[in-house]
Amino acid sequence: MEFSVIVKNFDFLIAQGLLGFGNFVGGTLRLAVPAIVLGFVLGIFIGLGRLARRPWIRIPATIYVEIFRGVPLVMVIFWFWFIIPVLLRVALPEYGVALTAFVVFEAAYLGEIVRAGIQSVPRGQMEAATATGLSSAQTMLYVILPQALKNMIPALVTQFIVLFKDTSLASIIGYVDLTKAAQIVNNREIRPFELYLFIAVVYWLCTYGMSLYARHLEQRFTPSV
């Protein structure tokens, strides 16, 4: 055991690998955080689309979910990396490709969570809001979504954690995230045990932090009885 390898390469692993500041395009958090935020926003629209009464909204949303839920994430990353530049005749940067692939892919899963969350709110809530003259957008915004969001928190956080860990797949197109950074250091130092144990701890600390925050949110959204 020679943990000095961690100390020696700490800056590279954390600044470059986790945060994305360094000579390479990369950073686990720099990819995961915007992917979670944008994926969730797109997911809300997909989820609402799945529940729309108008078929020209509902059917495309359903097809979207079925397509992206049915293919591996690695393949989606490859599509954006190899196929889109050919079709559009422009070269896309690694970061843009990775972020787009994650947002597009995760929105399918998050959309299903949003749909289930909305459907978990009793029908009477919508009827009560409608009966007082609220529009369907107002009903969704002030009555249904706040309740649905609370019910969604456990499933959402699980999906966010999955997404966070899946960002390591971006390394296949040369994106230097935490996993890739550890690989680079390991190629030089040959200390796989120490390096991969260290990044496992870093991943775990981040995801456990997300779990704790979710628990806190869930309590905050529960009216004190």
Next chain:
Amino acid sequence: MVKFQHVNKWYGSLHVLREINLRIAKGEVVVVCGPSGSGKSTLIRCINRLEPIQAGEIFVDGKPLSDPTLDLRALRAEIGFVFQQFNLYPHLTVRENLTLAPMKVRKVSRGEAEAIAAKLLERVGIPDKSNAYPANLSGGQQQRVAIARALAMQPKIMLFDEPTSALDPEMINEVLEVMTGLAKEGMTMVVVTHEMGFARRVAHRVLFMDEGQIIEEGAPQTFFETPGSPRTRQFLSKILSH
């Protein structure tokens, strides 16, 4: 105020409302009773178009509901609806339950909406609960909040769908008292209920429905003492015998 003209409604092949003709005048209190599945809840849910109808016409305040240019939201804002299961918003306080629609639909200022809410909570007898959440209230209190929520929109007509059926027996009276008070003030009310004491004391007219039809209607005294149809007599003997 409300007029049904040859109204028919189906759920798939189930004919739930059959040739309903009905007029409800301003200030009138109408009680609708009948066995479950007779269409009485559906009848009042059609008045604010929570349920669409397939044939006939319903007029509210002279306006036909089938008119495609009708502002349905404005119409619903004029019609208070009280549900069997209260349907209060669990994530909002009692005060917020009362102020949401006035602020968002009527564009009343927050201060004004809260003043109206305070007055209404006073009127339904729970002025001290405005910061509580629905989960902290008893069933009777929740239903009184639900009535106050409907009144906060200053409706012209109030519809009640079995407002006491989900309540423990000792809480029924506190809700009926609020409703009686409303009736005395001249509110137009349509009440689906099995509370025959309330019907006798407060209603101007009682309707009996069975299998989607209005079988009998009349002033409470005639209705209860000399019901014309055997089906009504049978129903009344079942619910009044104990």
